[in-house]
Amino acid sequence: xxxxxxxxxxxxxxxxxxxxxxxxxxxxxxxxxxxxxxxxxxxxxxxxxxxxxxxxxxxxxxxxxxxxxxxxxxxxxxxxxxxxxxxxxxxxxxxxxxxxxxxxxxxxxxxxxxxxxxxxxxxxxxxxxxxxxxxxxxxxxxxxxxxxxxxxxxxxxxxxxxxxxxxxxxxxxxxxxxxxxxxxxxxxxxxxxxxxxxxxxxxxxxxxxxxxxxxxxxxxxxxxxxxxxxxxxxxxxxxxxxxxxxxxxxxxxxxxxxxxxxxxxxxxxxxxxxxxxxxxxxxxxxxxxxxxxxxxxxxxxxxxxxxxxxxxxxxxxxxxxxxxxxxxxxxxxxxxxxxxxxxxxxxxxxxxxxxxxxxxxxxxxxxxxxxxxxxxxxxxxxxxxxx
Numbered sequence: 019x020x021x022x023x024x025x026x027x028x029x030x031x032x033x034x035x036x037x038x039x040x041x042x043x044x045x046x047x048x049x050x051x052x053x054x055x056x057x058x059x060x061x062x063x064x065x066x067x068x069x070x071x072x073x074x075x076x077x078x079x080x081x082x083x084x085x086x087x088x089x090x091x092x093x094x095x096x097x098x099x100x101x102x103x104x105x106x107x108x109x110x111x112x113x114x115x116x117x118x119x120x121x122x123x124x125x126x127x128x129x130x131x132x133x134x135x136x137x138x139x140x141x142x143x144x145x146x147x148x149x150x151x152x153x154x155x156x157x158x159x160x161x162x163x164x165x166x167x168x169x170x171x172x173x174x175x176x177x178x179x180x181x182x183x184x185x186x187x188x189x190x191x192x193x194x195x196x197x198x199x200x201x202x203x204x205x206x207x208x209x210x211x212x213x214x215x216x217x218x219x220x221x222x223x224x225x226x227x228x229x230x231x232x233x234x235x236x237x238x239x240x241x242x243x244x245x246x247x248x249x250x251x252x253x254x255x256x257x258x259x260x261x262x263x264x265x266x267x268x269x270x271x272x273x274x275x276x277x278x279x280x281x282x283x284x285x286x287x288x289x290x291x292x293x294x295x296x297x298x299x300x301x302x303x304x305x306x307x308x309x310x311x312x313x314x315x316x317x318x319x320x321x322x323x324x325x326x327x328x329x330x331x332x333x334x335x336x337x338x339x340x341x342x343x344x345x346x347x348x349x350x351x352x353x354x355x356x357x358x359x360x361x362x363x364x365x366x367x368x369x370x371x372x373x374x375x376x377x378x379x380x381x382x383x384x385x386x387x388x389x390x391x392x393x394x395x396x397x398x399x400x401x402x403x404x405x
Contacts (some may be wrong), residue, residue, distance in 0.1 A: 019048050020089075026053060035061075035076035059102075059154070062133055066098035066158040097165040098158035101188045103176065105150035107369075108187035108215050112207055114369040115150045116182035116397070119143050122304060124177035131158050131165075132172045144181050146370050146394070152183065166192050173334060174316040177304045187215055189334030217335035222289065227310045228332045229266045229339070230286035230293035231317055233277050235306070235328060236341035237262055237284065238299045265347035267340040272347070306330075365402040367395045378402065 023038035037058040039051040058064075061072045070092065075085065106113035123140040126132055136153035144150050155176065157168035173189045191197055194210060207215075220228065262277040266288075275288035283296045297308035306317040318331035326341040342350060363385075373393045378384045385403040389395060 022050070026050075034079055035072055060100050062135055062154060062156045063098045063100050066133065066156060067094050067096055068092050069095070096158055096160045097162040098156055099162075099165045099169055099192070101155045101169060101173065101192070103152045103155050103178075103188070104184045105144040105152055105181040106184045107182045108184045109217070110368060112187065112211075112215055113184055115146065115371075117144050117146055117150070117370045118181040120178065120180045122177055122179035124304065125153070126155075126172040126175035129168065129172055129175060131168050132156070133158075146372065150181075152178065152181075163198075166198065171316070174318075175305065177318065179304070179320070186217055186335045190215070190218060218333045223291070224333065225268070226286075226288050226291050226293050227315070228330065228337060229268060229273050229275065229288050230284070230295050231306075231308060231310065231315075231332070232266055232328050232330060232339045232341055233262075233264050233275055233286055233288075234284040234295040234308075235299070235319065235322070235330075236264070236326060237277060237279065239301060239322065242301060263344040265342050265344060267342070268337065274344070363404045364400060365404070367397060367399045367401055370394075370396050 019038075019040050022040075026038055027033075027036060032055065034055070035057045037054040037056075039054070040048040041051050042048045057072060057076060064070070065072055070087070075087075079085065104113060105116045105118070107116050120138060120140055120142050123138070123142075125134040125136065127134060133156040134153050135156070138144075138152060144152070155169070155172055157165050157172055159165040159168055169192050170189065173185050173192075176185060178185070191206075196202060196206070196210065203209075218224075260279045264275050264277060266273045266275060273288055275286055277287075278285045283294055286293045286295065293311055295308055295310050297306060299306075301319075301322075304318050304320075306319055308315050308317055315332075320329040320331055320336055322328050326346070328339045328341060330337050330339065371394070373389050373391050373395060375391055376387060376389060378387065380386055383405050385405045387402055388400045389402075395401070
């Protein structure tokens with residue numbers, strides 16, 4: 019492929035950075051696809067495994083200088099992988115654009131063998147007028163497995179608030195057995211997720227880990243409140259206690275649990291299993307580095323309310339939980355449930371954008387139209403009411 023790429027460049031007298039793309043089948047037969055007469059978006063991959071600065075070389079050639087390297091001088095060391103981090107909602111067609119302001123932004127540059135190429139910072143706006151890519155996240159290691167493991171850590175340590183992003187999907191892809199084994203194709207997403215992406219599907223042991231982490235975080239916040247304010251935010255909880263009976267809501271499930279605390283370790287009995295949770299409980303930090311049953315986990319607390327509602331990012335996916343004392347859970351069972359909105363006769367915008375055309379009017383089985391061509395709408399805005 020390298021020889022053919024060079025022959026092609028010579029044939030058209032091309033003398034700058036460029037990329038020739040091929041498709042390769044299972045028998046290593048390759049077929050020309052296209053040539054990009056520019057620096058490739060994935061150029062950090064090449065730079066990480068060769069040690070060359072391709073941008074510098076491109077500028078030097080454009081100035082008229084000769085290359086300092088021959089092909090035999092260029093090494094290939096290890097493996098690198100790149101994830102494109104986008105302001106997209108992976109739960110909508112694998113990635114409809116999201117807009118907003120980055121209220122909090124923290125790249126995982128504290129990790130070794132991690133590179134982040136980005137053009138934004140905390141406070142930047144992601145608008146509908148440009149590509150919603152946030153960054154190119156690159157990790158590298160001696161083997162492909164090392165590069166993938168580092169990517170998993172980097173995604174878990176990447177803090178993005180203010181916009182919906184595709185980190186949940188990226189993490190699920192790189193940890194999927196098919197992707198790890200290299201059994202991938204352009205049909206990977208529809209084959210693995212035929213009903214669309216639903217986030218990480220928790221197995222029993224991982225569900226217990228999540229529930230135990232939420233309970234430990236809840237109790238830590240209560241104890242800090244007691245220490246700082248002189249009293250607990252939830253008056254139904256005992257003032258002096260190292261044993262708690264809680265109920266955690268996750269989805270449609272209600273999970274009763276007993277929690278004890280010894281030093282910095284919480285022991286949680288939930289769903290017939292025991293979970294030990296310890297860590298650095300810095301409630302002001304978006305990152306929660308925990309040790310759960312001896313395994314390191316990096317969680318993120320996306321939100322936490324006095325009502326016990328907690329949103330945790332666990333294994334890349336955001337989970338909404340509610341932690342209540344045993345008494346509060348019993349009383350909560352008498353509260354009326356909120357009736358969900360009837361969406362059978364309305365049409366809302368699935369993503370932000372500009373209305374190009376409206377092909378209906380009131381009377382065409384349409385009760386009312388709430389938009390017109392040229393208007394900018396946000397995700398969830400009401401567009402049309404049906405009769």
